[in-house]
Amino acid sequence: MRSPKPLIASFHLSEPGAPEPPIHRAASLAEEVYEAIFARLMALKIAPGSRITVDNLVRELAVSQTPIREALGRLEGEGLVVKTHLVGYSAAPQITRRRFEELYELRLLLEPEAAHRAAQVMTEAALAELTEAAGVMHRSGGADERGRYSRFARQDAVFHDKIVAVAGNELIRETLAHQHTHFHIFRLMFHARVTEEALDEHEAILAAFAARDADAARRVMRTHIERSYARLLPAFDS
Amino acid sequence: MRSPKPLIASFHLSEPGAPEPPIHRAASLAEEVYEAIFARLMALKIAPGSRITVDNLVRELAVSQTPIREALGRLEGEGLVVKTHLVGYSAAPQITRRRFEELYELRLLLEPEAAHRAAQVMTEAALAELTEAAGVMHRSGGADERGRYSRFARQDAVFHDKIVAVAGNELIRETLAHQHTHFHIFRLMFHARVTEEALDEHEAILAAFAARDADAARRVMRTHIERSYARLLPAFDS
DNA sequence: CTACAATAAATCGTATAGGATATCGTATTG
DNA sequence: CAATACGATATCCTATACGATTTATTGTAG
Numbered sequence: 125m126r127s128p129k130p131l132i133a134s135f136h137l138s139e140p141g142a143p144e145p146p147i148h149r150a151a152s153l154a155e156e157v158y159e160a161i162f163a164r165l166m167a168l169k170i171a172p173g174s175r176i177t178v179d180n181l182v183r184e185l186a187v188s189q190t191p192i193r194e195a196l197g198r199l200e201g202e203g204l205v206v207k208t209h210l211v212g213y214s215a216a217p218q219i220t221r222r223r224f225e226e227l228y229e230l231r232l233l234l235e236p237e238a239a240h241r242a243a244q245v246m247t248e249a250a251l252a253e254l255t256e257a258a259g260v261m262h263r264s265g266g267a268d269e270r271g272r273y274s275r276f277a278r279q280d281a282v283f284h285d286k287i288v289a290v291a292g293n294e295l296i297r298e299t300l301a302h303q304h305t306h307f308h309i310f311r312l313m314f315h316a317r318v319t320e321e322a323l324d325e326h327e328a329i330l331a332a333f334a335a336r337d338a339d340a341a342r343r344v345m346r347t348h349i350e351r352s353y354a355r356l357l358p359a360f361d362s
Numbered sequence: 363m364r365s366p367k368p369l370i371a372s373f374h375l376s377e378p379g380a381p382e383p384p385i386h387r388a389a390s391l392a393e394e395v396y397e398a399i400f401a402r403l404m405a406l407k408i409a410p411g412s413r414i415t416v417d418n419l420v421r422e423l424a425v426s427q428t429p430i431r432e433a434l435g436r437l438e439g440e441g442l443v444v445k446t447h448l449v450g451y452s453a454a455p456q457i458t459r460r461r462f463e464e465l466y467e468l469r470l471l472l473e474p475e476a477a478h479r480a481a482q483v484m485t486e487a488a489l490a491e492l493t494e495a496a497g498v499m500h501r502s503g504g505a506d507e508r509g510r511y512s513r514f515a516r517q518d519a520v521f522h523d524k525i526v527a528v529a530g531n532e533l534i535r536e537t538l539a540h541q542h543t544h545f546h547i548f549r550l551m552f553h554a555r556v557t558e559e560a561l562d563e564h565e566a567i568l569a570a571f572a573a574r575d576a577d578a579a580r581r582v583m584r585t586h587i588e589r590s591y592a593r594l595l596p597a598f599d600s
Numbered sequence: 601c602t603a604c605a606a607t608a609a610a611t612c613g614t615a616t617a618g619g620a621t622a623t624c625g626t627a628t629t630g
Numbered sequence: 631c632a633a634t635a636c637g638a639t640a641t642c643c644t645a646t647a648c649g650a651t652t653t654a655t656t657g658t659a660g
Contacts, residue, residue, distance in 0.1 A: 152447040153613075154435070179641065188615050193428065193643095194435040197392070201439020209390040210621055212642060226533040233471055233534075295464040296471075299537055391643075415611065426645050431613095448651055450612060 153187055158195035160185060165204055165215060166305070168312055172218040176205060204305065219310040221360045227303055228353040234300060235284065235349060238291040239329065240342035246333050250290050254333065257282045258326045276322070277311065283326055287345075311356065325351065391425055396433035398423060403442055403453060404543070406550055410456040414443060442543065457548040459598040465541055466591040472538060473522065473587060476529040477567065478580035484571050488528050492571065495520045496564045514560070515549065521564060525583075549594065563589065 161181070164170045181192045196213050199205045207213050219227075259279045281304055288297040325348040332341040399419070402408045416430045423430070434451050437443045443451050457465075497517045519542055526535040563586040570579035 152445075155447070177641065188613095189642095190428065190431065190614060193432050197432040197435030198439035201436040207390075209393070210642065211623095223533060226531045229531055230472075230534055230537070233475055234468075237471055293464045293467055295461065295541070296468055299468070303533070417611065426643095428644060448612065449653090 152191070154191040154194040154198075157181070157185060157187060157191050158198055161195060161199060162204070165199075166308060166312075168309065170215045172215050172309060174215055176213040176215060178213070202302065202305075216306070219306060224310070224356070224360070225353075227307060228349060230303070231300070231349050232346065234296055235288070236342040236346040238288045238293070238296065239332075239345035240338045241292065242287050242290040243333050243336055243338040243341035245292065246290060246336060250286075251330075251333055254283070254286050254290070255330055257286050258323075258330055277308065280322065280326075281308070287329075310359075321355070322348075322352065390429070392429035392432040392436075395419070395423060395425060395429050396436055399433060399437060400442070403437075404546060406547065408453045410453050410547060412453055414451040414453060416451070440540065440543075454544070457544060462548070462594070462598070463591075465545060466587060468541070469538070469587050470584060472534055473526070474580040474584040476526045476531070476534065477570075477583035478576045479530065480525050480528040481571050481574055481576040481579035483530065484528060484574060488524075489568075489571055492521070492524050492528070493568055495524050496561075496568055515546065518560065518564075519546070525567075548597075559593070560586075560590065 161170075161176075170176060176196070178189055178192045178196065182189055185192070196205060196207070200207050200213070204216050205213050206216055257279065259275070285297065285301060285304075288300060291297075325344070328344045329341065329348060332344050399408075399414075408414060414434070416427055416434065419430045420427055434443060434445070438445050438451070442454050444454055445451050495517065497513070523535065523539060523542075526538060563582070566582045567579065567586060570582050
């Protein structure tokens with residue numbers, strides 16, 4: 125990474141002759157740094173467990189240490205990086221098998237109920253959005269393998285998120301979304317090319333919503349998560 | 363608060379004549395600052411929604427700005443403080459009624475199942491610990507009202523936490539513990555003196571565990587949470 | 601007496617410098 | 631040849647100074 129392109133070209137010059145409204149830069153530098161590091165984590169540009177030196181970030185992002193430390197602290201609070209005293213920051217380690225099982229146990233407790241509730245309050249507009257999010261349209265978009273999986277990962281995330289959003293409990297939604305960031309990194313390590321089956325199951329969920337069948341929605345969501353678990357479990361046999 | 367007692371008396375003197383092993387200070391300053399602010403939040407010394415100026419913390423804790431910013435960032439990542447650009451940090455606002463309902467919905471989905479599972483794997487030692495945590499012994503310790511409630515709040519927290527710990531899912535445990543910090547602040551705002559009923563319900567849960575009756579444990583835990591919800595809900599009618 | 605504007609204070613955001621510690625490489629000795 | 635000790639480098643941790651922005655206060659005009 126030899127691209128020292130600064131986030132903001134020149135920060136401290138505010139010429140009175142140039143009345144540029146600084147409205148477009150409402151976010152603080154620390155926030156931009158946060159997003160930059162978050163993106164690198166999600167794209168696996170920073171491997172799980174590897175060190176994160178603030179000095180490198182200073183050079184790469186062209187900002188001083190303070191906002192970087194602040195952003196790193198926030199990421200630590202969210203569990204994405206860990207800090208060892210007098211050693212430094214590092215990306216959170218890869219998810220363990222035990223943690224993986226716990227995550228699916230949690231999902232199994234929350235998401236089927238969310239689907240049940242969502243089916244009861246599903247509107248026509250929400251259903252259309254959900255169908256759009258499921259991406260059943262451009263299913264056979266013949267891109268390369270990696271690109272296809274990348275798109276599926278994004279679709280899968282928003283699909284499940286939207287269901288929980290329709291169900292209405294924002295707290296549960298945040299909880300699952302937060303866990304999903306960890307899960308995403310794990311899943312990216314293996315190019316699990318099991319998208320076809322998952323897409324079928326997504327359609328089954330949609331069908332239950334379309335029929336406003338709450339019990340079926342809960343049941344098929346449970347099956348979907350259980351199968352997802354089974355599909356991903358072999359990844360630990362490496 | 364005019365007590366500028368420093369966290370660490372003198373940080374930068376390491377006399378070669380005094381071979382004090384610096385092992386006891388394994389935690390970084392930022393971590394100590396984190397705990398200090400966390401404690402103030404929990405004790406309501408910083409009211410929800412009120413401003414938190416780093417300058418005050420610099421004076422009160424006798425440390426520089428950098429570790430304070432780092433700790434504040436971490437607290438932000440955990441949702442306990444919020445940051446507004448060019449305005450500063452402030453304690454997270456009081457929980458809304460909607461959020462309160464969502465929290466109990468989440469607890470209702472997780473804790474009864476945890477109790478069900480816990481009853482199946484309950485050991486004699488764990489049951490003893492749980493009974494100790496429930497504090498049925500010194501129930502009528504005739505302290506003042508506030509002191510009694512403070513003790514109940516702590517007991518209630520560890521009681522529920524231990525049950526989930528026995529159940530074995532560490533992720534669910536962390537999720538609930540995290541939410542409990544928010545909940546604790548809310549509950550502290552009202553000196554809900556409904557401890558007697560809750561203690562009765564705790565004993566009912568214990569009885570189910572003692573009988574290793576998993577279905578009863580789930581049922582009575584559900585009842586406990588539902589009643590807790592009903593007890594606290596009037597707080598929003600202020 | 602109220603509303604608006606300008607000034608002053610407070611606070612955040614940023615940058616830079618220096619001290620302390622862990623890690624890694626190298627040399628020396630058993 | 632292996633193991634240990636020493637030293638250099640890299641990095642974190644802390645402290646301080648300065649600039650930019652927001653907010654509060656005060657004075658003046660209507």
